[in-house]
């Protein structure tokens with residue numbers, strides 16, 4: 261079984277490996293505490309991950325190091341063949357990532373606002389009004405461009421779950437431009453991680469229409485060209501209905517109900533057997549296999 | 557004073573390395589270019605700032621209520637006034653732009669003042685300290701991330717002046733670049749800093765110890781900043797270290813004026 265203290269140690273060690281990605285206000289001597297908090301976020305009942313994520317961002321923890329710790333905890337769960345925990349941690353990581361990005365953006369906006377005020381005040385000491393406005397306008401344009409770029413890069417995180425297995429949690433609405441970004445990001449990640457499975461989790465997608473399905477199919481085809489397989493999870497009944505009503509038939513993508521089932525499937529494809537050592541995880545694993553439906 | 561936001565600024569570049577957002581496109585671009593030439597520059601900035609946290613926290617725990625900070629840079633989140641919110645603090649920098657931003661970021665209150673001055677002109681800084689601290693001379697001094705921008709003779713003079721001025725029981729936290737000075741002088745890194753017109757001066761361990769001879773070092777002594785911060789031995793990238801050991805390393809210490 262996975263011991264809580266061990267997990268906290270594992271998370272703390274992972275944070276320390278990525279210490280240099282954290283900000284100046286977070287000395288590595290604080291990382292053991294952070295590791296404990298992060299494990300709490302991943303394992304304990306939580307109402308809302310937004311606030312704790314925002315707090316950690318404010319304290320200087322980088323997304324990269326948080327992700328490293330999340331992966332380490334997932335690995336520990338996998339080593340212990342604790343499938344329910346693996347699924348819970350992966351799910352939480354996906355939610356946490358979304359909360360994280362929001363908090364980072366908020367922080368960026370706030371600090372850039374501070375800086376803008378600082379510049380304006382400093383300039384006021386010595387420059388004419390007209391000069392000041394011209395510069396402020398240029399600055400704010402640059403900041404907007406940077407924000408836009410950041411939003412794009414943050415909106416499609418591809419998470420390595422395990423050797424060769426990537427998860428892409430899609431959240432919010434998807435338009436053509438975003439789909440394009442997602443696709444590029446995905447293809448780049450697949451070749452970088454030499455992945456053979458990509459699990460796309462659409463639990464968080466607000467609306468599915470023909471366009472979205474079209475994009476997913478396109479992505480699946482491109483992924484196939486790289487020798488990897490797409491597994492689509494998180495299709496709720498309404499979405500399933502929409503897909504049917506639209507007269508769309510998904511023949512090229514393997515679809516499964518939940519992220520957990522997706523993980524089981526991807527692991528089996530790698531020839532990895534998950535040795536369930538608790539009754540609960542054994543049942544979950546059996547169920548996963550039973551509901552495995554290939555729409556081919 | 558020339559506040560030109562189209563020119564890169566040292567304080568804002570440093571902030572970028574620390575993961576801050578108090579910087580502009582021109583600063584970020586320059587920072588990235590610098591990082592390409594000197595890959596360890598970001599890690600070095602972090603090591604210094606983390607050390608500052610730890611050291612200042614120890615000064616706060618020792619209940620100092622006056623802080624003189626030499627070469628402040630941008631006092632962004634988590635800087636001394638955050639760690640010691642009720643203290644009287646005198647910030648210093650040579651760069652007027654950095655001072656102007658600093659004033660604006662923290663606001664100049666009766667507790668926090670700024671003095672724009674070259675550290676070499678330590679007498680002017682100490683006069684400002686006397687004015688701000690109301691004559692209190694048993695104080696905490698932080699001199700972090702800057703000693704190596706000052707030539708050896710001047711640095712010795714600054715430390716001696718601080719020693720003569722401050723009252724017994726005062727403490728100083730400081731970071732250094734220490735190691736094989738001759739090896740460094742011939743290195744490419746040294747040449748790059750010289751080209752940037754901001755030469756870097758390393759010290760031999762013996763020279764640093766001699767400068768500190770009159771002060772009482774507190775535990776854990778004068779040690780490498782990566783050890784102080786409990787991170788990897790090898791904080792530089794392989795491309796920079798090559799096969800040989802880097803001639804200089806960052807060190808930190810806290811000492812008491814007996």
Ligand SMILES: C[S@@+](CC[C@H](N)C(=O)[O-])C[C@H]1O[C@@H](n2cnc3c(N)ncnc32)[C@H](O)[C@@H]1O
Nearest residue numbers: 605608627628629649650651674675700701705
């Ligand atoms: C590395 S940054 C400051 C680091 C900051 N003390 C910290 O611990 O994070 C160095 C600052 O030293 C300032 N500086 C460099 N030479 C100086 C000098 N001779 N006198 C005063 N300030 C100097 C620079 O303008 C820059 O803002």
